[in-house]
Amino acid sequence: MNNFTETGLADVLLKAVSELGFEKPTPIQAKTIPHLLNSGQDLIAFAQTGTGKTAAFGLPALHLTQVEDRRTQTLVLCPTRELCMQITKDLTNYSKYMKGVNIVAVYGGSSADVQIKALNKGAQVVVATPGRAKDLINRRKLKLATLDRVVLDEADEMLSMGFKEDLDAILSKMPGSRQTLLFSATMSKEVMGITGKYMNNPVELSATQMNTVAVNVNHQYYMVHARDRYEVIKRIADINPNIYGIVFCRTRRETKEVASKLMNDAYNADALHGDLSQAQRDEVMNRFRTRQLQLLVATDVAARGLDVNNLTHIINFNLPDDNEIYIHRSGRTGRAGKSGISIAIVHTREGKRIKEIEKKFGIKFSKELVPGGKEICTKQLYSLIDKIEKVQVDEKQIGPFMPAIYKKLEWLSREELIKHFVSAEFNRFLDYYKNAKDINVDESQERGKKGKREKRSRDERRQTAFTRIFINAGSKNDLTPARLIGVINEGLRSGEAEIGKIEILRKFSFFEIEDGMAVKLIDALKGKDFEGISLSLEVSQERPEFANYQKSKSPKHKGYKNMRDKWKKGKEKRSGGGGRGRRK
Ligand code: ADP
Numbered sequence: 015m016n017n018f019t020e021t022g023l024a025d026v027l028l029k030a031v032s033e034l035g036f037e038k039p040t041p042i043q044a045k046t047i048p049h050l051l052n053s054g055q056d057l058i059a060f061a062q063t064g065t066g067k068t069a070a071f072g073l074p075a076l077h078l079t080q081v082e083d084r085r086t087q088t089l090v091l092c093p094t095r096e097l098c099m100q101i102t103k104d105l106t107n108y109s110k111y112m113k114g115v116n117i118v119a120v121y122g123g124s125s126a127d128v129q130i131k132a133l134n135k136g137a138q139v140v141v142a143t144p145g146r147a148k149d150l151i152n153r154r155k156l157k158l159a160t161l162d163r164v165v166l167d168e169a170d171e172m173l174s175m176g177f178k179e180d181l182d183a184i185l186s187k188m189p190g191s192r193q194t195l196l197f198s199a200t201m202s203k204e205v206m207g208i209t210g211k212y213m214n215n216p217v218e219l220s221a222t223q224m225n226t227v228a229v230n231v232n233h234q235y236y237m238v239h240a241r242d243r244y245e246v247i248k249r250i251a252d253i254n255p256n257i258y259g260i261v262f263c264r265t266r267r268e269t270k271e272v273a274s275k276l277m278n279d280a281y282n283a284d285a286l287h288g289d290l291s292q293a294q295r296d297e298v299m300n301r302f303r304t305r306q307l308q309l310l311v312a313t314d315v316a317a318r319g320l321d322v323n324n325l326t327h328i329i330n331f332n333l334p335d336d337n338e339i340y341i342h343r344s345g346r347t348g349r350a351g352k353s354g355i356s357i358a359i360v361h362t363r364e365g366k367r368i369k370e371i372e373k374k375f376g377i378k379f380s381k382e383l384v385p386g387g388k389e390i391c392t393k394q395l396y397s398l399i400d401k402i403e404k405v406q407v408d409e410k411q412i413g414p415f416m417p418a419i420y421k422k423l424e425w426l427s428r429e430e431l432i433k434h435f436v437s438a439e440f441n442r443f444l445d446y447y448k449n450a451k452d453i454n455v456d457e458s459q460e461r462g463k464k465g466k467r468e469k470r471s472r473d474e475r476r477q478t479a480f481t482r483i484f485i486n487a488g489s490k491n492d493l494t495p496a497r498l499i500g501v502i503n504e505g506l507r508s509g510e511a512e513i514g515k516i517e518i519l520r521k522f523s524f525f526e527i528e529d530g531m532a533v534k535l536i537d538a539l540k541g542k543d544f545e546g547i548s549l550s551l552e553v554s555q556e557r558p559e560f561a562n563y564q565k566s567k568s569p570k571h572k573g574y575k576n577m578r579d580k581w582k583k584g585k586e587k588r589s590g591g592g593g594r595g596r597r598k
């Protein structure tokens with residue numbers, strides 16, 4: 015489909031869409047729009063971030079809205095307040111020329127009364143976060159009986175953020191006749207759970223192949239020692255004076271650290287993560303959207319759905335644990351026909367990961383060398399000269415000062431004068447890079463240093479204080495590291511707790527979680543169902559539970575034996591040294 019007019023959408027929508035500069039439907043839109051306009055059948059749609067999913071469900075939903083009827087006809091559920099506002103803004107733009115359609119956003123962390131007032135006026139389309147939606151449904155302010163369709167946007171993210179119970183509560187109350195649309199960037203067991211339980215014979219559409227948008231992304235990686243990661247960001251920013259990008263970090267802590275270092279080093283950067291208040295988040299995002307900020311340092315969760323165009327760079331401070339997330343991150347640049355660069359900062363052990371991503375998604379990375387001091391200074395210098403050449407001179411303002419200035423600088427020749435001006439601006443830079451080292455790592459030289467490196471990585475990990483936890487589920491219950499992380503995130507209702515080492519054994523498992531979160535997590539998961547068992551977690555300090563399990567049966571599992579030996583050794587050490595008993 016090459017044209018929006020072929021979709022059968024109303025003229026008022028086509029007009030708005032064309033004003034927004036949408037020339038033709040994206041692949042997922044080309045698939046979903048005709049389906050939704052012609053059929054009430056449930057729909058599952060997979061497409062990666064940035065492929066236009068909002069319009070894919072929004073345009074047909076608006077087209078089908080009966081404007082003379084003020085009852086709620088479409089409910090869109092999405093994971094965060096930011097997305098909620100963004101979707102509402104997008105739908106409002108699409109419906110600019112539709113008379114009488116009212117779109118209302120309801121989300122947590124903001125007064126319910128104001129939202130209830132808006133609902134009472136009659137909103138045909140409601141965009142909501144699951145928690146607030148459930149609350150308003152229970153209070154009978156949001157009525158489901160009249161719904162024609164419910165849209166689960168970013169379903170995977172809603173589930174991994176722990177909204178499963180809220181979604182269950184909402185979906186189980188839906189009228190039988192409604193159409194359910196599920197949009198997700200990835201397919202997971204949890205997503206399948208929802209589709210199986212609440213959807214009726216859904217048609218499955220997907221546009222997950224690399225689309226035209228992502229083709230414009232140039233994937234690069236830099237290989238350095240872990241300790242030099244930050245230096246790489248600095249050099250990337252320095253060699254690209256007009257950089258406008260997102261630096262993705264894995265945890266809140268890392269996000270804060272990287273952002274505050276950048277700010278201290280006078281870069282135009284700030285952090286976006288879950289610890290900020292709503293007002294702070296809005297403020298940071300606003301500055302980023304209006305390009306007052308050049309670098310946004312963010313966690314995946316905080317940046318999810320944040321729709322900013324024209325980004326020049328995506329920087330992966332760390333590769334994400336899940337390869338698919340790399341594709342989401344990088345898909346935030348190279349949009350709308352523009353090209354963009356996605357950079358992964360990796361250390362030698364991660365070379366494998368780059369190959370994995372290349373193979374799985376059919377993309378190619380180029381290995382780039384971290385620019386050296388001379389290269390950066392040259393670039394910065396020319397950028398400065400260019401700026402001087404093009405600067406707007408305000409004759410009127412500056413005129414009166416000039417005679418005195420000319421007089422003072424009279425003794426300098428033209429050449430000398432230029433040198434002085436450039437140095438005044440540039441000495442800081444020259445100074446910093448004067449003795450800059452080459453921080454690139456040569457993969458071939460790295461072989462053999464592996465042991466040392468692993469020790470260092472262990473040391474690095476120790477900087478975060480972890481609590482080790484025992485959980486009564488293991489591979490026998492289909493527990494995998496990924497599912498365990500899902501269970502943890504769901505329990506904590508966020509994906510931002512730092513998780514350390516995970517050991518999945520047959521009947522039970524151990525994992526580490528950042529100190530402050532352990533008690534909260536144990537409480538949250540207590541008695542929760544996992545594959546038919548009731549979960550029970552304990553802090554595993556002296557590991558008494560391990561002894562009990564040892565008695566129960568003698569499993570042949572090799573991992574178990576290793577664990578047991580390790581544990582015994584640890585115990586000896588502990589009793590001998592009289593240490594605290596916490597595993598390091
Ligand atoms: P997703 O939900 O899949 O991550 P969005 O719906 O937020 O993606 O859309 C991403 C960007 O693409 C937005 O800026 C949106 O305005 C733009 N967009 C959507 N559809 C089109 C289209 N058909 N043509 C051009 N741009 C589009």
Ligand code: MG
Pocket residue numbers: 067068167319
């Ligand atoms: Mg979206």
